[in-house]
Amino acid sequence: MADVEITDIQATHVHADWTWTFVRVYTDAGVTGSGESYWGSGVGEVIEHCSSILAGEDPRNLDYLRHKLFEGLSATGSIAGKSVSAISGIDIALHDLAGKLTDQPAYRLLGGKYRDEARVYVDCHAGDPSEHNDRYSPAAYADKAEAVVSEGFDAIKFDLDATRRYERDSHNRHLNAEAVDYKRRLVEAITDRVGYEADVSFDCHWNYTGDSARRLSRAIEDCEVWWLEDVVPPENLEVQREVTRSTSTSICAGENLYRTHGVRPLIEQQAVDILQPDMPKFGGMRETVRAAHAADDYYIPMALHNVSSPLGTMAGAHVAVSIPNFIALEWHAHDDPHWQDFAVDGDIIEEGRITPPDEPGLGVELELDTIEEFMADGETLLDPA
Numbered sequence: 608m609a610d611v612e613i614t615d616i617q618a619t620h621v622h623a624d625w626t627w628t629f630v631r632v633y634t635d636a637g638v639t640g641s642g643e644s645y646w647g648s649g650v651g652e653v654i655e656h657c658s659s660i661l662a663g664e665d666p667r668n669l670d671y672l673r674h675k676l677f678e679g680l681s682a683t684g685s686i687a688g689k690s691v692s693a694i695s696g697i698d699i700a701l702h703d704l705a706g707k708l709t710d711q712p713a714y715r716l717l718g719g720k721y722r723d724e725a726r727v728y729v730d731c732h733a734g735d736p737s738e739h740n741d742r743y744s745p746a747a748y749a750d751k752a753e754a755v756v757s758e759g760f761d762a763i764k765f766d767l768d769a770t771r772r773y774e775r776d777s778h779n780r781h782l783n784a785e786a787v788d789y790k791r792r793l794v795e796a797i798t799d800r801v802g803y804e805a806d807v808s809f810d811c812h813w814n815y816t817g818d819s820a821r822r823l824s825r826a827i828e829d830c831e832v833w834w835l836e837d838v839v840p841p842e843n844l845e846v847q848r849e850v851t852r853s854t855s856t857s858i859c860a861g862e863n864l865y866r867t868h869g870v871r872p873l874i875e876q877q878a879v880d881i882l883q884p885d886m887p888k889f890g891g892m893r894e895t896v897r898a899a900h901a902a903d904d905y906y907i908p909m910a911l912h913n914v915s916s917p918l919g920t921m922a923g924a925h926v927a928v929s930i931p932n933f934i935a936l937e938w939h940a941h942d943d944p945h946w947q948d949f950a951v952d953g954d955i956i957e958e959g960r961i962t963p964p965d966e967p968g969l970g971v972e973l974e975l976d977t978i979e980e981f982m983a984d985g986e987t988l989l990d991p992a
């Protein structure tokens with residue numbers, strides 16, 4: 608294909624079981640690319656503003672366009688926050704578009720494959736409420752783990768802060784002995800039940816002090832969890848590093864950070880055992896691959912945080928197969944009945960794995976009828992391709 612120019616970029620925001628912002632990039636060749644940004648108010652407006660930055664550009668110049676967007680928004684927040692989320696969604700759409708224009712799957716635009724499929728882990732949140740009066744009991748957690756593993760998944764995650772039980776004050780971030788013991792019993796119940804059938808990780812959502820984090824991570828060392836996630840708040844690198852170095856439990860963090868520059872100190876100071884960016888928020892497919900290689904220079908593996916629709920999740924799978932140090936891609940929507948409806952043929956997970964198709968681009972198309980059904984007030988539907 609000779610000349611092709613970007614003519615427009617549109618965004619539509621939906622409120623379903625989760626909140627999603629979808630992106631579409633249009634060209635004068637009649638070919639479009641679709642993407643998705645991490646949720647947040649105002650992201651759609653930033654996306655549509657970027658139309659003026661990319662208008663007239665050749666969408667196949669992926670590195671240059673990523674660079675141009677970061678430079679174009681540098682005075683209004685392209686270091687972190689909603690501007691980076693907006694750029695991320697556009698970058699995903701550009702990979703879909705450039706793949707279609709050059710007849711290549713998106714993973715090939717990222718350098719090609721290390722593996723054929725992306726391992727998916729299920730975010731199970733808390734215990735199974737159907738059989739238990741107390742869904743926060745160790746038995747309820749273990750039952751939920753067993754049920755999800757029996758569906759064919761070999762990787763799961765639970766929230767270790769789904770209840771603040773035994774925590775005497777929800778503001779001081781302190782875990783007393785009883786709270787640590789309760790969390791240890793949850794971890795032990797799950798890991799005992801699933802054994803080596805599944806890797807199990809646990810999320811703490813930035814809730815605890817460095818001291819509490821160290822005591823909790825040491826208390827569960829014998830359980831050999833996959834990782835313990837976001838034990839301390841995300842702003843203080845030194846505390847994060849000290850927690851990671853204090854325990855043999857693998858410590859994971861990174862979903863609140865943006866761009867390779869944002870995670871560089873974590874990597875260089877080996878402040879995490881596993882790095883976990885959220886690709887549709889972090890800077891997009893290209894930026895996440897850059898960060899993966901930076902982490903790999905320090906032999907740090909990467910898990911991909913993910914709360915996306917099937918489109919963004921498939922984009923994550925393309926990144927997952929393209930980087931050497933990939934561990935797993937999150938699936939946040941196990942209990943969401945509408946999730947797969949946001950894409951045509953949206954049932955993309957098979958036996959706990961996603962295989963990026965060899966079709967041009969992402970190989971997944973948005974289902975506009977579902978998007979229209981769940982569109983937020985005041986939104987306009989994306990124009991069809």
Ligand SMILES: [Mg+2]
Pocket residue numbers: 810812836837862912
């Ligand atoms: Mg998390």
